[in-house]
Amino acid sequence: MKAKRGDTKTRRPSEKAPRLRISGSQHSAAPIVTLLTDFGSADYFVAALKAVILSGNPAAKIVDITHDIPPGDIEGAAFTLLAASTPFPPGTIHVAVVDPGVGSPRRPILMRLAEQFFIGPDNGIFSYLCENWESFGGSAELFQLTNTEYFRHPVSTTFHGRDVFAPVATALSNGVEPARLGTSISDLVRLAPLRPMIASDGRLLARIIHIDRFGNCVTNITGNDLTAKMIAAGPTLRLKGKSVKSFRNYFAEETTGKSKLFGIWGSAGFLEIAAANDSAAKLLKARRGDTVTVTTQQLI
Amino acid sequence: MKAKRGDTKTRRPSEKAPRLRISGSQHSAAPIVTLLTDFGSADYFVAALKAVILSGNPAAKIVDITHDIPPGDIEGAAFTLLAASTPFPPGTIHVAVVDPGVGSPRRPILMRLAEQFFIGPDNGIFSYLCENWESFGGSAELFQLTNTEYFRHPVSTTFHGRDVFAPVATALSNGVEPARLGTSISDLVRLAPLRPMIASDGRLLARIIHIDRFGNCVTNITGNDLTAKMIAAGPTLRLKGKSVKSFRNYFAEETTGKSKLFGIWGSAGFLEIAAANDSAAKLLKARRGDTVTVTTQQLI
Amino acid sequence: MKAKRGDTKTRRPSEKAPRLRISGSQHSAAPIVTLLTDFGSADYFVAALKAVILSGNPAAKIVDITHDIPPGDIEGAAFTLLAASTPFPPGTIHVAVVDPGVGSPRRPILMRLAEQFFIGPDNGIFSYLCENWESFGGSAELFQLTNTEYFRHPVSTTFHGRDVFAPVATALSNGVEPARLGTSISDLVRLAPLRPMIASDGRLLARIIHIDRFGNCVTNITGNDLTAKMIAAGPTLRLKGKSVKSFRNYFAEETTGKSKLFGIWGSAGFLEIAAANDSAAKLLKARRGDTVTVTTQQLI
Numbered sequence: 064m065k066a067k068r069g070d071t072k073t074r075r076p077s078e079k080a081p082r083l084r085i086s087g088s089q090h091s092a093a094p095i096v097t098l099l100t101d102f103g104s105a106d107y108f109v110a111a112l113k114a115v116i117l118s119g120n121p122a123a124k125i126v127d128i129t130h131d132i133p134p135g136d137i138e139g140a141a142f143t144l145l146a147a148s149t150p151f152p153p154g155t156i157h158v159a160v161v162d163p164g165v166g167s168p169r170r171p172i173l174m175r176l177a178e179q180f181f182i183g184p185d186n187g188i189f190s191y192l193c194e195n196w197e198s199f200g201g202s203a204e205l206f207q208l209t210n211t212e213y214f215r216h217p218v219s220t221t222f223h224g225r226d227v228f229a230p231v232a233t234a235l236s237n238g239v240e241p242a243r244l245g246t247s248i249s250d251l252v253r254l255a256p257l258r259p260m261i262a263s264d265g266r267l268l269a270r271i272i273h274i275d276r277f278g279n280c281v282t283n284i285t286g287n288d289l290t291a292k293m294i295a296a297g298p299t300l301r302l303k304g305k306s307v308k309s310f311r312n313y314f315a316e317e318t319t320g321k322s323k324l325f326g327i328w329g330s331a332g333f334l335e336i337a338a339a340n341d342s343a344a345k346l347l348k349a350r351r352g353d354t355v356t357v358t359t360q361q362l363i
Numbered sequence: 364m365k366a367k368r369g370d371t372k373t374r375r376p377s378e379k380a381p382r383l384r385i386s387g388s389q390h391s392a393a394p395i396v397t398l399l400t401d402f403g404s405a406d407y408f409v410a411a412l413k414a415v416i417l418s419g420n421p422a423a424k425i426v427d428i429t430h431d432i433p434p435g436d437i438e439g440a441a442f443t444l445l446a447a448s449t450p451f452p453p454g455t456i457h458v459a460v461v462d463p464g465v466g467s468p469r470r471p472i473l474m475r476l477a478e479q480f481f482i483g484p485d486n487g488i489f490s491y492l493c494e495n496w497e498s499f500g501g502s503a504e505l506f507q508l509t510n511t512e513y514f515r516h517p518v519s520t521t522f523h524g525r526d527v528f529a530p531v532a533t534a535l536s537n538g539v540e541p542a543r544l545g546t547s548i549s550d551l552v553r554l555a556p557l558r559p560m561i562a563s564d565g566r567l568l569a570r571i572i573h574i575d576r577f578g579n580c581v582t583n584i585t586g587n588d589l590t591a592k593m594i595a596a597g598p599t600l601r602l603k604g605k606s607v608k609s610f611r612n613y614f615a616e617e618t619t620g621k622s623k624l625f626g627i628w629g630s631a632g633f634l635e636i637a638a639a640n641d642s643a644a645k646l647l648k649a650r651r652g653d654t655v656t657v658t659t660q661q662l663i
Numbered sequence: 664m665k666a667k668r669g670d671t672k673t674r675r676p677s678e679k680a681p682r683l684r685i686s687g688s689q690h691s692a693a694p695i696v697t698l699l700t701d702f703g704s705a706d707y708f709v710a711a712l713k714a715v716i717l718s719g720n721p722a723a724k725i726v727d728i729t730h731d732i733p734p735g736d737i738e739g740a741a742f743t744l745l746a747a748s749t750p751f752p753p754g755t756i757h758v759a760v761v762d763p764g765v766g767s768p769r770r771p772i773l774m775r776l777a778e779q780f781f782i783g784p785d786n787g788i789f790s791y792l793c794e795n796w797e798s799f800g801g802s803a804e805l806f807q808l809t810n811t812e813y814f815r816h817p818v819s820t821t822f823h824g825r826d827v828f829a830p831v832a833t834a835l836s837n838g839v840e841p842a843r844l845g846t847s848i849s850d851l852v853r854l855a856p857l858r859p860m861i862a863s864d865g866r867l868l869a870r871i872i873h874i875d876r877f878g879n880c881v882t883n884i885t886g887n888d889l890t891a892k893m894i895a896a897g898p899t900l901r902l903k904g905k906s907v908k909s910f911r912n913y914f915a916e917e918t919t920g921k922s923k924l925f926g927i928w929g930s931a932g933f934l935e936i937a938a939a940n941d942s943a944a945k946l947l948k949a950r951r952g953d954t955v956t957v958t959t960q961q962l963i
Contacts, residue, residue, distance in 0.1 A: 095717055097710065103576035104404070104704070105431035107447035107631065110397065113426050114450035117395055121424070121452075124721070126713050131705035134577050135640075147707035150714035150825065152721075163640075166613020220613040222630035225450065276703035277734050313766020313820040330822035331707065340735075340763075403876035404704070405731035407747035407931065410697065413726050414750035417695055421724070421752075434877050435940075463940070466913020520913040522930035525750065 094120070094236035095151060099128040099144055100160040100224065101135060111222070112158065112229045115215060119233035128157075135163040138254055139351070141191040142273045142281075144181070145257075146331035148192065153178035158224070158232045159188050166220035171227050172251060173241055175204040180235060182208075182228050190254040198258070198287075206245040213244055257283050267357035271302070271349055272333070278342020279327075282355050284334040289357060298359040300326055300336065303347045307336055314339075393422040394536035395451060399444055400460040400524065401432040411525045412458065415515060419533035428457070435463040438554055439651070441491040442573045442581075444481070445557075446631035448492065453478035458524070458532045459488050466520035471527050472551060473541055475504040480535060482508075482528050490554040498558070498587075506545040513544055557583050567657035571602070571649055572633070578642020579627075582655050584634040589657060598659040600626055600636065603647045607636055614639075694720070694836040695751060699728040699744055700760040700824065701735060711825045712758070715815060719833035728757075735763040738854055739951070741791040742873045742881075744781070745857075746931035748792065753778035758824070758832045759788050766820035771827050772851060773841055775804040780835060782808075782828050790854040798858070798887075806845040813844055859883050867957035871902070871949055872933070878942020879927075880949050884934040889957060898959040900926055900936065903947045907936055914939075 102108035259269035329335035402408035559569035702708035859869035929935035
């Protein structure tokens with residue numbers, strides 16, 4: 064049982080973006096605008112965002128993060144945005160539209176964090192990003208998008224992705240200052256905290272925050288919660304009535320023990336429960352939100 | 364019961380594209396080429412189109428509208444093309460390939476309409492666009508693509524997306540005049556009309572033309588068919604044995620009445636039947652083509 | 664019964680890329696980087712690759728081939744890469760990440776073939792490309808990616824797409840020479856050969872190598888295996904207990920005979936078994952790997 068701390072993928076306030084040793088790169092480039100929505104890929108919605116952005120800034124580089132967030136799943140969007148945004152270069156503009164409250168008084172907002180920009184509804188979608196950033200001592204700059212001059216008119220009541228968020232992202236990509244787009248605000252809607260809790264008996268109370276395509280169960284446990292020293296002492300993960308005591312450094316590593324299940328540091332900086340050549344989620348009948356407890360030798 | 368007329372998303376011949384107040388935008392940009400197909404996302408087909416386009420015009424900006432049109436579903440493609448194309452800037456070239464007749468004598472065509480270009484098979488796929496444009500007094504310019512000089516050789520009999528439509532779109536994006544690409548023609552294949560009918564008893568006879576990812580049932584009713592005045596008088600929508608009398612301005616709006624179903628002006632300019640936090644299509648077991656009738660107080 | 668030889672889509676060493684008669688095209692363009700993975704479209708994985716590439720080379724044109732390769736399906740990836748890469752222009756860089764062995768000692772490699780570049784794990788994913796190229800007398804240039812200077816650090820053990828393959832593709836797109844990226848190697852991991860075999864009784868022993876979205880069953884039979892002369896003599900295809908004797912030039916062609924099934928030259932240069940307005944795969948309950956035998960008159 065051994066495991067090395069994976070790549071955090073969480074940029075600390077004091078850090079620069081990971082340095083790539085690549086010759087000839089130029090960062091005075093066309094602005095990147097990413098899209099993350101629950102629109103799916105069969106409708107005209109995603110194309111509408113791109114049409115608006117390219118109409119206003121033909122030089123924009125649009126990158127789809129995903130459009131397969133389940134309809135209205137703000138928590139899923141919050142995790143994916145956290146995991147996906149880190150490797151993007153400074154100046155990237157992320158547009159996140161999972162917006163069941165579209166047209167209601169919920170606030171449209173812009174957040175500047177870690178040299179990147181995030182635009183979307185204030186419904187918790189930026190909650191994990193903000194919490195993670197604050198855990199490193201950083202603080203986000205927040206704006207409510209009040210300047211309708213930068214919206215697409217007439218503004219519909221059912222599609223602010225097209226009429227509010229994409230046009231504002233376009234303006235930003237064209238160099239408009241955040242302070243011109245709205246008014247400064249001091250906080251945003253928060254989801255239940257991302258960080259695991261520590262029980263009175265010393266156990267780590269964690270949960271599954273994402274299940275990926277391969278059936279790997281991503282927990283909310285980071286290297287700060289479960290240190291290399293703790294792992295060396297032999298922790299036990301418990302979830303769905305099963306115990307996981309094996310850790311691997313990579314998926315295809317050979318380890319002893321008859322259980323197919325093992326822990327592994329995933330590429331988003333969180334501990335994952337995986338299964339050898341199988342879907343851990345299927346084996347465990349696991350779902351997002353399921354509790355994961357961790358007991359370490361020191362703590363018993 | 365109240366509802367405000369939504370954004371039409373249908374550009375009238377007399378209008379310019381909706382103006383975006385965005386600084387620094389330049390419209391002398393790389394040409395946009397959109398793709399709408401029934402190819403799905405798992406095969407090599409979409410990549411082949413992009414390879415051909417970027418081989419011929421490396422500056423082209425390619426935008427996927429969707430590749431998830433059900434195989435051979437011309438009517439679905441016709442609706443999505445109508446809904447998706449409006450916000451694109453003048454000069455955009457749309458390539459639409461839902462083409463069960465590929466290799467047969469069906470005509471490959473190019474249509475110029477509303478300062479945009481549409482390229483694909485003459486099988487009805489451009490029918491709704493054309494009908495909608497004509498309802499505003501506009502008229503499309505049509506060409507049969509006869510100049511094989513602009514095709515990719517050898518031309519296969521099974522993949523004109525790659526060998527005919529994408530190369531012609533590329534030529535157009537490089538500045539080749541439509542008249543060089545083919546010969547002028549006067550009409551195209553038409554689907555059953557998009558517009559609802561008025562029955563002898565005054566009822567509006569409409570239908571569901573699309574069901575979106577959220578289960579909203581898009582009807583073919585526009586603000587011309589059901590005016591603000593008619594809505595103020597309290598209309599009743601009937602479909603699948605149910606009555607819908609409630610209208611909302613936005614999805615999360617609180618309204619009275621115990622039915623979850625309500626009418627709402629959708630972002631494509633059509634009246635939609637939606638359900639509070641639910642899929643109207645699932646609740647109603649609705650499918651595209653299902654009849655929707657509208658009775659208004661004035662008419663009874 | 665007649666069938667014309669389709670477009671091979673396999674560029675021979677002696678050939679140039681198919682010439683497109685398009686005015687104004689310039690090939691001194693931004694480098695194209697394609698992505699083919701089993702990541703699906705719901706996770707943050709694909710966005711991570713794009714973030715890394717655009718961070719290192721903002722001018723790169725990224726094209727998704729597909730991300731819907733079934734998890735760990737190397738054979739499926741090998742076919743799709745073969746079929747998809749042909750129409751791309753010289754200089755294109757293909758990144759292929761179906762990598763169940765990530766973090767294990769399996770080699771990360773770069774292959775130069777047909778004026779294009781292929782980057783990914785050495786697990787057979789480039790096997791069909793190489794075999795096909797060799798059948799025309801070509802030979803690939805191979806490199807093991809050993810120069811960690813061009814990796815993203817820290818290199819994770821679970822996501823070499825982000826930390827190895829995408830950064831190396833970026834370096835290549837920025838003009839770094841292959842020889843700087845690693846050391847020359849002489850062979851790569853091979854899958855079972857793509858070519859059909861000839862049985863002692865003269866029958867062609869082939870197999871289904873892909874089933875596309877439309878249910879067409881792509882075989883591994885090319886025009887070299889089944890010549891126009893052989894087709895003129897009236898061959899019989901047998902698979903899943905059925906005989907197919909009818910051939911079509913295009914899908915909607917009218918042919919005699921009561922079976923819905925027919926053979927047709929597909930757009931990737933292979934013989935396909937298709938069904939009139941139906942899914943041949945569904946009718947036949949066919950799956951990849953199923954045997955297809957061909958008997959020709961001459962051979963009996």
